[in-house]
Amino acid sequence: MSAPTISDVAKSAGVGKTSVSRFLNGETAALSPPLRARIENAIASLNYRPNQMARGLKRGRTRLVGVLLADLQNPFSVALIQGIEAACRECGLMPMICNAGNEVELENRFLDLLRTYRAEGLLVNPVGLPESALRNVVEGDIPVVLMDRKVEGIACDSVGLDNVSASKMLVTHLAASGFQSVAFVSEAWSSISSRRERESAVLAEARLNGMSVSSLVVDREDEQSIARIIDQMRESATRVRTALVAANGQTMLALALELARRRDVGLPGSDAPVAYRGADAPLGRLGLASFDDPDWAAMMTPGITTLRQPTFDIGARALYLLNDRLDTHAQAVREKASGRGNAASSPADTPRNMSFEAELIVRSSTHAAFALAG
Amino acid sequence: MSAPTISDVAKSAGVGKTSVSRFLNGETAALSPPLRARIENAIASLNYRPNQMARGLKRGRTRLVGVLLADLQNPFSVALIQGIEAACRECGLMPMICNAGNEVELENRFLDLLRTYRAEGLLVNPVGLPESALRNVVEGDIPVVLMDRKVEGIACDSVGLDNVSASKMLVTHLAASGFQSVAFVSEAWSSISSRRERESAVLAEARLNGMSVSSLVVDREDEQSIARIIDQMRESATRVRTALVAANGQTMLALALELARRRDVGLPGSDAPVAYRGADAPLGRLGLASFDDPDWAAMMTPGITTLRQPTFDIGARALYLLNDRLDTHAQAVREKASGRGNAASSPADTPRNMSFEAELIVRSSTHAAFALAG
DNA sequence: TTGTAAGCGTTATCAT
């Protein structure tokens, strides 16, 4: 009827619960072969699965890790999950995936739920707003690893892209391709650390290369705002060779499609004719590059130059870091419980920040395929 | 140190655990206002959260629902999740989201994990392979609702698109737009029920309309295979007006980008010139439509005609169906446990299959913008 | 209105 318990198995095998438990936990050394066999049979015939809830209750370890993502619609999040799930399998952990849909309220709700289910640790790609309850969680005693974004005043492990190095790579390429001006394009939410890091790094590096710079904000939902940006940049492009740098894949898509749609401006790699102000405008083309390398970047015509993030590795590494903490954390708790608690704070309590190198993928959208007329 | 328990709260408030428990479960009627206040304070000051594991163990209800998806990379899956999460919030359930990455082995592994964590029910978008252990789960006593795909020989609730009605709508539109031939394009895995349903419905309906039909298989990873399809269809298009119908959004993207890339064939809505066999080919354009309405369908130039699925509602409804079963199921278990088990199988044990209507979104990719020369 | 005690399925401790 209801799910069989360890007692059912014990009864059916004619042994004590303890032995069954030992079998389940691989303490095979302390079990005689005949017993082992009987238990194995009983388990199989009853189709028994140990109750992880009860296990967790007793052991104090649920093997659950909360994975809280700002926005599952972003392919970046999905890519992270691949790495996390693979790493979880290795470590015998179970990810509990939650999508905050860019709402702090939901983020907080899930944070609560995850605590309630006694997740042993959290992997968070935070929405990045100050109202977040994340702060309290980190200050509590459950380990947290931040992914992609850091949060002001929260000190914990984090994994992300080396935005400075990536920006250098990209801007160097743009300069070498003859671009003289760089415009960084992102969505409104500039409280997000990675977006800010990318912006300042790109602009700084561009200035170092003697390029003129600007920073623009779009609203992906609002076609008008995108058209306006393009208008503005098309204007600039009549004077200097200009490249747009999108802060992420979704912004890039919006820009690329608008560029493809229009007739008065285009991308370098495109062979569609550009008609703008008649003869005096060989500069009706805007370069385009982007952080993130979504599927469609390669498929588009022309292909879009991107900085590919090792998303799988970022996710996996985040989990490894967490798993680390889990072990030392459990140990610390055990020690304190047994009375010989050390007043000095945990040994390696300092946050570890890992960053990964991006890979620059050059495609035609930044080709130096056009010459300056003037 | 470790998380506070209900006893800690009771002690801190100077009351019995029972009262705290009552407070937690909203049995506020049986609590004097002063007691209530003291408990509330204690909970707040200790930052206490009830342990859901222990709760579930005692009550036999974990409030966990497993959500097992064939492929999280498919935006359709993500869209489903939105609906599921919203509905879960309403019903006080916690979704455990798992991604099988199109691997039966992973699917089975997660099925096991979900049983182990005592998920009360499962929402499954199955990989659709016969080796799946899904069968055993459905035959066990935990309720399952299938999403989008049914599985041969598994009788349980399901929610999906009304593929026949959707196909009719689309084909009728194509016929009215002057297309004389329809080619259904999908990826290899034809063991997937929805893909098969769509194929047969589209082809049948097209025949009814006196159109010639064909069915093609592509491998999204393999550019060659896509190019080959297009070659083939371009050929056909010189004779009759031909429309491609993609089985899902990802197939559509591959086709649209290949069409945009090429010069010898194009889409109706596009104003790019098409050069094919000189003068005798006004038919160098292929119509294109697709099941699924991903973000990019509207943004592309030209826009792609699609059948939009009410994904949010599908996900939400799936959860409601499950929640239903959860209640009646729990009741049944309770009755059996109390000895007066009814030998006759559960009352409403017959599978319910809900289907939703698609919305046809006509865009330029199927415009009758070209005339037959011959 | 409030508290006491038993038990959910498991593991850890201690006997045997």
Add this chain to the structure above:
DNA sequence: ATGATAACGCTTACAA
């Protein structure tokens, strides 16, 4: 080498 028994944190009769 094996098993009885007491927790883990919570809910729920039942008692007061």
